[in-house]
Amino acid sequence: MIYSIALVCASLAGQVAAACSRATLQEVTAAYVLAQTGGNPTLLSLATNTSYAENDKPVDITKGVLSQPITIDFNRSIYDTTQCATFTELTAASSKHPYVIHTRILLDGDGIKVTKIESVVTDSGDWAFNATGHLYWTRQEKWEPIPKSQRDSRAVIQAAGDAYLNQWGNSTLPVPLGAPCARLEGGGYTGQSNPSANTCGMGAFPQPLKVANRRYIIDEELGAVDVFNNFPWLEATKPDGGVPSTNFIRVEHGLIRYIHEVTVCETPQCGR
Ligand SMILES: *[C@@H]1O[C@H](CO)[C@@H](O)[C@H](O)[C@H]1NC(C)=O
Numbered sequence: 558m559i560y561s562i563a564l565v566c567a568s569l570a571g572q573v574a575a576a577c578s579r580a581t582l583q584e585v586t587a588a589y590v591l592a593q594t595g596g597n598p599t600l601l602s603l604a605t606n607t608s609y610a611e612n613d614k615p616v617d618i619t620k621g622v623l624s625q626p627i628t629i630d631f632n633r634s635i636y637d638t639t640q641c642a643t644f645t646e647l648t649a650a651s652s653k654h655p656y657v658i659h660t661r662i663l664l665d666g667d668g669i670k671v672t673k674i675e676s677v678v679t680d681s682g683d684w685a686f687n688a689t690g691h692l693y694w695t696r697q698e699k700w701e702p703i704p705k706s707q708r709d710s711r712a713v714i715q716a717a718g719d720a721y722l723n724q725w726g727n728s729t730l731p732v733p734l735g736a737p738c739a740r741l742e743g744g745g746y747t748g749q750s751n752p753s754a755n756t757c758g759m760g761a762f763p764q765p766l767k768v769a770n771r772r773y774i775i776d777e778e779l780g781a782v783d784v785f786n787n788f789p790w791l792e793a794t795k796p797d798g799g800v801p802s803t804n805f806i807r808v809e810h811g812l813i814r815y816i817h818e819v820t821v822c823e824t825p826q827c828g829r
């Protein structure tokens with residue numbers, strides 16, 4: 558009896574892993590990009606109770622940004638076959654209403670239905686927002702698939718992202734930065750004057766500061782992790798809770814190569 562249950566479980570687990578193939582996830586992000594282009598969320602295979610949130614608040618999907626047509630100039634996605642989830646960065650500079658949007662999409666165990674969509678949606682007035690700058694710099698970068706023999710493990714990729722965020726809370730902690738390394742924050746680029754240098758180093762934040770509520774999407778093939786997180790300190794009115802933020806990070810040989818930060822500002826005092 559126990560033996561047969563174990564067999565059934567093993568075979569179900571096998572099906573789950575097989576269903577969440579890279580190809581399946583690529584179809585999901587392609588559908589997402591089309592859905593956002595047309596302002597039509599029904600192009601995604603939604604579950605009956607798909608949860609939808611923008612900037613960490615639940616939103617009615619029919620009233621959210623995903624229901625407004627947006628002209629997308631550039632998009633980048635990563636695929637997490639272990640979690641059956643995707644991450645997409647949308648750059649919309651030529652749209653009537655410019656945006657930069659980071660979105661995580663979670664699927665059910667068989668990889669068919671979308672169960673959760675969470676976006677950090679930035680536009681004019683958000684942290685360093687400049688969609689034209691974002692488009693210009695993201696287009697210069699190379700996030701090519703990493704040859705199989707050179708791929709990092711999920712743990713190594715996540716550790717690089719975590720080290721970067723942990724350092725905000727303790728500037729003496731080490732961060733594995735490669736060279737070159739550049740940060741794209743909103744539309745500003747640390748590598749602007751020297752794209753071949755390591756310009757990812759950060760100054761120290763006032764302490765204590767803890768980057769919490771981290772949610773990861775990890776892709777070994779593209780050597781990338783996206784972390785949705787809370788960014789404390791930026792808003793004087795919300796020093797502890799922080800504002801919605803995400804950091805999309807490319808890692809090669811365990812070292813950070815690019816960081817794309819997208820962060821919401823809630824008051825004109827944002828950034829102090
Ligand atoms: C959606 O419904 C399924 C099936 O009833 C349930 O397992 C799941 O927890 C629900 N998800 C949410 C986000 O409510």
Ligand SMILES: *[C@@H]1O[C@H](CO)[C@@H](O)[C@H](O)[C@H]1NC(C)=O
Binds near residue numbers: 594629631632
């Ligand atoms: C999104 O990215 C894919 C892959 O680079 C590309 O083929 C597609 O044209 C892009 N879509 C838009 C609307 O930019």
Ligand SMILES: *[C@@H]1O[C@H](CO)[C@@H](O)[C@H](O)[C@H]1NC(C)=O
Binds near residue numbers: 689690691693744
């Ligand atoms: C936005 O970025 C573009 C391209 O880097 C730059 O030309 C422009 O001056 C920037 N706009 C603002 C308001 O900073």
Ligand SMILES: *[C@@H]1O[C@H](CO)[C@@H](O)[C@H](O)[C@H]1NC(C)=O
Binds near residue numbers: 727729730
């Ligand atoms: C900061 O990190 C260093 C090195 O790991 C550690 O010795 C120190 O206790 C940390 N400081 C705080 C305030 O956590």
